[in-house]
Amino acid sequence: MKVSSKNEAWVVENGEPVYSQTQIILKEANQHCANTARRYRTTSEVDLDELDPIPIPASHIWPLLPPNFTRAPEPLPQKYYVKQPIPPYYDDAEDSRPFDADLFSRDIKEGMEHLHTLGLIHCDLKQTNIMMDGDIPLIIDFGSCQRDGEVLSEGGKSGWTSEGFKFTRPENGQYGLSKIRDFLFQGKNEEKRVEIS
Numbered sequence: 001m002k003v004s005s006k007n008e009a010w011v012v013e014n015g016e017p018v019y020s021q022t023q024i025i026l027k028e029a030n031q032h033c034a035n036t037a038r039r040y041r042t043t044s045e046v047d048l049d050e051l052d053p054i055p056i057p058a059s060h061i062w063p064l065l066p067p068n069f070t071r072a073p074e075p076l077p078q079k080y081y082v083k084q085p086i087p088p089y090y091d092d093a094e095d096s097r098p099f100d101a102d103l104f105s106r107d108i109k110e111g112m113e114h115l116h117t118l119g120l121i122h123c124d125l126k127q128t129n130i131m132m133d134g135d136i137p138l139i140i141d142f143g144s145c146q147r148d149g150e151v152l153s154e155g156g157k158s159g160w161t162s163e164g165f166k167f168t169r170p171e172n173g174q175y176g177l178s179k180i181r182d183f184l185f186q187g188k189n190e191e192k193r194v195e196i197s
Helices: 101-117 170-184
Strands: 002-013 016-027 031-036 130-133 136-139
Touching: 101 136, 101 170
Parallel strands: none
Antiparallel strands: 002 016, 016 031, 130 136
8 A cells, every 4th residue: 555645634722723633545456544643744754554544435536426427538638627536635434414405505595695795696606616614515616706797708608507698697606506406406306306496
């Protein structure tokens, strides 16, 4: 096994950051995760004999994609970039709470509507531009964000924006939200869906 990456975890105690542990990702045929109280300046200092690695399930690194997604061609053309998982942030703790897709989509909708009250349209609202802060989804990647009413830039035409949109309007975000909802509720029975409009 070789060290693929390491990441220090810190906690806040009495308002001050305090070192907690180092998470080390090991790679051989599969990836493994190990946590240690020891700090390392470089990955070359890591002593593998001191670690008790646990395997990371492949589904946690490369989850199955919906069947309607298009697989990237191989070899990948130079003009494309594939986002890679970031294993140092792997959390091996099991979460027993069920995922609430309705609450998740309501939170995204509230964030989107807040932007709209500021006269801003995200223009690239999609599931890969949502990150989690604990249980709270946060909208990220404002590279395509524009003022309401501007001519829609090329950056805002990612496939998550309707081809019929020529100007930035709140409808752009609502369209992106509807695509996120379709992704979230994929496989659920239609009668279980809750309308949040």
